[in-house]
Amino acid sequence: MFSERDFEHYLAKKYMRTEIMPHAFCPGCGLGIIERMILMAFEELGEEEWKRTAFVSGIGCSGWVPLYFRRDAAHTLHGRALAFATALKLSKPDLNVIVVMGDGDSMGIGGNHLIHAARRNVDLTAIIATNMLYSLTGGQMSPTTPQGARTNTTPYGNIEPNFDLMKLLEAAGATYLARWTTYHFVQAKNSIKKAIKHKGFAAIEIVFQCPTYAGRYILGKPDPRDMMDWFKEVSVPLGKAKTMSPEELQGKIVVGEFLHRTDRPEYTEQVYKIIEKAQKKGGR
Amino acid sequence: MYMKPGVGVKDIIVSDKLCKGCYLCIWACPWDVFEISKERNWRGVKKPVAVRLDQCRRCRLCEFYCPDFAIQVIIDEEEEKMLKEVEEKYEKPWLPRVEERDRIVKEGVWWLED
């Protein structure tokens, strides 16, 4: 009944701009899996939720993720996605605003916006796609590149220690935090679902495979299948990681749901309360 | 999504349009359903083909790990019908809007005319 020539998957038919597909990502790139996680989360949340969602993305390969959805999406300046998203959320508080950023985009050039969005606890869902380097520009070192790894800008090995995003955002004041890899498909989808429902700043870091640069330069595994096996090997669940020493955790990816708290006030609500208060006093 | 326990499926479609040949589906399948085809298709990709449909356990792992939305496991007629419905309801109404946009772009952008 269906011809294989121009077939698309069920989720693509339902949610995606099939006229511009296949997407521009390299073969085996994990960004497509992240797209699917988002779409499956919405498939379970229902159409109502999908209809009041808007996407914001930064620059980078990962910035292309929401541009394939049949939803409004803003492709903003490099690193400034969260600033744009905060304004969008303030002007339309009923919207679900989902921000998709790369690691260089969120922690490198946009690090300042990231910590302040977390500090204010703005009701956003930040999906941070980590591939351990800057990939759109050709494989330069980023704040998540492992120590000792060779990239285009660190030909003798990276000497910089990298960020632990979860600790950084916990200290800054985020209220929902999770980290998964593309290997942990179902868990990541459930976390995205929770984060969309959560009121407050939610960040989900998804480590994904970039066979073209991270695979070739950092890991020496240009095949996406080997990278998936590597994710399976090095990821440690949070509960087990707590019993391990820092030396044992070297080179591992700790995955799990790191934080879920509801005791901090949300920014948009506060702003609207202030507006109401000011209007009652007649501006004085 | 639509899941039913059992063995064997009606069809597993691998799209010519979308498949880029990363073979993550072959990596994901626990039941060795796929094989790489000998010939290249019109896009130059040696697509995976589901040769052992009767071994499929309907877990959909191949679908989940496909980054390009190219694979669809079709368990039975019911699912095929559902797919058709989705196409009619969501994809068909979208395409005229795209054509309209292309028409406007072709005509030129009015605010650039003097």
Ligand SMILES: Cc1ncc(C[n+]2csc(CCOP(=O)(O)OP(=O)(O)O)c2C)c(N)n1
């Ligand atoms: C202000 C500015 N500086 C630099 C660039 C060049 N640039 C484009 S993409 C990119 C890196 C993006 O890397 P990342 O955020 O990790 O996303 P990825 O491509 O890895 O998904 C850079 C530096 C730019 N577009 N704008």
Ligand code: SF4
């Ligand atoms: S360069 Fe890496 S992140 Fe970018 S599309 Fe290719 S595989 Fe994906």
Ligand code: SF4
């Ligand atoms: S549904 Fe499961 S068993 Fe069937 S082909 Fe896909 S991965 Fe293999």
